[in-house]
Amino acid sequence: MYVVQSCCKSIPTVAHRGIGFCRTTSVRLISATSTKFSSPGREKKLFTPGPLSVSLTVREAALRDLGSRDVEFISTVKFLRSKLLQIAGVSENFYTAVPVQGSGTFAVEAVFHTAVAKSYGRALVLENGAYGKRMGKICEVLKIPYHIESFPENSKVNVRQVEELLMDDPSFSMVAVVHCETSSGVINPVVELGQSIKRLIPNSVYFVDAMSSFGAVPLDLERGHIDFMVSSVNKCLQGIPGFAYAIAQTEQLLQCKGNSRSLALDLCDQYDGLEKTGQFRFTPPTHCMLAFCQAIKEFEQEGGVHGRAKRYKENRRILQEGMKKLGFEEFLGPEHDGYIITSYKYPKDKNFNFKTFYSKLNEKGLVIYPGKVLNADCFRIGTIGNLFPEDFHELLAAIEEVCKEMNIMLPIT
């Protein structure tokens, strides 16, 4: 019925999806081991920034227990860490990948814990949306001295303005910024920023949250002088949620020993454990790691960063054209060409109500997301995850139908 694969062996060529097959099979799987606790719910398509849709084959790869002392597990950890560096396009001689249990925010917080010096550290957070603001919140909670520099949510972080700020006040030991600000879809110029930051404050640590872009939007860590970059398994690499990871400049990381105010989120300690024993310090997400091995195989079969970008761009193109035809207006101007997620303004039609709109789409098995920008009423549609052009055609047809049911005039004016 389903095949359980050992993760480090060569891959059979599997279709990335086969949705019809996928729905019936997953129902069968669940009913075969039917429990009192969960009913075999309907499979949904997630047009969201996370959790994201993942393939059946990725989910199947998790259907196996594996002990954490098992040699297979230890080699799996090693395999994944080195694959992540390969995907990031950096050398094992200079960079290291450190996985952290939990969602993406755990890795963001771990970097602040680890990379901001306890005694003299001061962070500069550049924000133009909710995820940047969250970094400020983390500094607040960790009692890290910081300055948050805000930029409009519909524009990129301005390099010139950052340069002026740093010339005025170079007393920062870390600068942090989000690559793709998932609340709006803006892609920040993180490489250019890194070059300016290292020119003006060469001894600082540069931290990029590339959570929703890693694996689909090319990013040159070396050229951008990025010391720490974080992402999670359940974004563009399409694994099942369970852990996140930092890709760190090894020398920088080694200098961070003793900084962390947290034991569980100490990247240095986690790194030491992984290097010395090949083990996580605390219970590892074994099933999730097995699934991630399969996710990486599918990522490579699709052609890596390039292949994934191609599909996501096509998803976004279909969405953009279709929504435009229906009269929906994007939150961002045409100068933004990110293809991870798109924010749409609520139609002005008095019959529009987001809750109803959302629920009606949800009933059709299509999940969109509320907006997250402060200065406009928006909803968001993600183009990442295990979604294909036909899914966007389906979504667009459903949106049209729902608008008609809600008596919203089309095209929206």
Ligand SMILES: *Cc1c(COP(=O)(O)O)cnc(C)c1O
């Ligand atoms: C998804 C995401 C995160 C992590 O959010 P979690 O809810 O902790 O997974 C952080 N930053 C960005 C830019 C994201 O898109």
